[in-house]
Amino acid sequence: MKRHFFTSAVIAFFSGFAFADIGACPEGTVISSIQFEGLEHTKPRVVERELLNHVDEPFSVEKFDLEKRRLHDLDLFTSVSARCDGGTLTYSFVEIFRWIPAPAGKTTDRDGLMLGVALANLNVLGEDIRAEIQYRTALDPLFDKNEYAVYISSPYLFGLPLGWNFEFLVTDSYDEVHDFDEKSILVDLDLDYKILPHLSLLWTVTGRDLQDAAFLPELGMGFAFDYRDSKLDTRRGVYFEYMLTHVGEGDDSDSDCLVETGSSCKGMGGENFWELLTDARAYYTVSRFVTGATALVRYRPGDVEFYDYFSHGGVNSYRGRYADGVRLGVHEALLNLEERFVLMDRQAASIAGVNFFYGLQLVAGFDGSLLWNSGCPGWENYEGAVYGGVHLVVPAVDRLRFEVGYSPDRGEPKYFFGIIEKVSTSRWRSR
Known part of the structure; x- marks a missing residue:
């Protein structure tokens, strides 16, 4: 699922006061009942569906460690701990702030750093539903590029394991990489239905209204195998996704000269192409060292217009250059090998009654970039x-x-500043 919650208020979270952990239950303690503490804004069923220890079974420290990762993955709690009173297993939670009226930020390879204002609720109705409205603008030059956005998402729908993400985005900016004035409206819905513990079916439905071009619908379907210990800050496991998407409904105005660029012009026609996407990730941890290897490949047979060409350069694609219009391509492959050293693991903290967490990691890695237009890529690409x-x-x-x-x-x-994992931002960096 996409992640679009860019609030820069978290920059203030470099220091705080750690909460003391509650001692976990002894291994093998038979659980007679389970209860929760600290769920002021979160409904119990949100955490119950993540639990692996159950009533009438012996408590497992290994299962609790996995539970803790899954519960942290909800991004609702700063800390999760457990204790046993006889056979009663008590989970204790400290909830993260819900409402975030704050500055907002976004980094893209095309527009660089954009800042603005946002109002977000990270836990609507206590159901782990995230909702956010935002306004963002470019800094150089100020107010030259503007975006208005609404994001809503949740990993469940009416109790079913159907993750969903809705996005509404209005863009009014000059695209320096592709050299045209973009005025567009995007409506997108992504669905992720977990049919097995580690297997999901994926769907995407998108409509893009791009000024001076035809209406651009997208419809896609795929699947994903997910054996990661956590979607956020993954330490161990593998992920593989394959997605097939059709974009456009025909090129009905390609011959028209609609965008002037100096002495030449570009046709802003419609599109009609397939996108075959492969997203593979693998992680392994030894002590405080986390090794990750990822590959994102997108192959697009058919009619792709210049405004949708891939560009490589920037914090969200290839960190060896800044984005420009020199290196563009119809197809792309992004390869990465990264080593992380966990300098400070996740710490729970609170300032003025606002609960949050923070951690610090040192990273080093290698980026490989392939961009090409037809046939098979070569070393020149x-x-x-x-x-x-x-x-x-x-x-x-x-x-x-x-x-x-x-x-x-x-x-x-x-030099780059980025928000959110690159493996996520690489997927939607052009929007």
């Missing part, structure tokens, strides 16, 4: 870079990323 940086793990936005990349072909370091 490839670029590589190394990078390093610091990640601050925080609520709502997953992480804040400060990174420096270096490509031998470019010969000088590139």
Whole structure:
């Protein structure tokens, strides 16, 4: 599922006061009953569906460790602990703030850093439903690029394991990478139905109204195998997704000269192509070292217009260069190998009654980039870079990323600031 909760209020969370953990139950204690403490805004069924320890079974510390990862993955709690009073297993929770009226931010390869205002509720009706409205604008030049957005998502629908994400986005900006004035409206719905514990069916339905181009519908279906210990800050496991999407309904105005660029012009016609997406990720942890390897490949046979060409360069794609209109392509492959050192693991904290958590990680890695237009890619389509940086793990936005990349072909370091995991932002970085 996409993640769009960009509130920069979390930048203030560099310091705080840690909560003391409650001692866990002894291994093998037979559970006679289960109760919860601290669920002031969250309904019990939201946590019950994540539990692995059950009544009339012996308590397992290993299961509790997995439960804790799953409950942290909800992004609703700063800390989760357990204790036993006889056979009664008590889970104790400290909830994260719900309402976030705060500055908002977004980083894209095309627009760079955008800031604005946002109002978000991370737990609507106590059902783990996230809702947010935002206004964002570019900083250089100020107010030259503007976005208005509404995001709503949840991992369940009416008690069913049907994750859903709804997005409404209005864009009014000049696209310097593709060289045209973008005025567009995007409506998107993504569904993720878990048919087995580690297997989901995926659907996407999107409508894009791009000024000076035809209406661009998208319809896609796929599947995902997910064996990760957590979707947020993954430490161990693998993920594989395959998605087939059709975009457009025919090119009905490609011959018209609708966008002037100097002495030439570009046709803003409709599109008609398939996208075959493969997203593979693998993670392994030894002590405080987390190794991750990821690959994102998107192949697009058919009629793809210039405004949807991929670009590589920036914190969300390839950290060896800044985004520009020189390197564009119909198809793409993004490869990454990253090593993380957990300098400070997740810490619960509170300031003025606002509960949150934070963690700190050092990162270093390698980016590989392939962009091509037809046939099979060659070495002329490839670029590589190394990078390093610091990640601050925080609520709502997953992480804040400060990174420096270096490509031998470019010969000088590139500096980046990003929000959310790159494996997520790479999927929707152009919007």
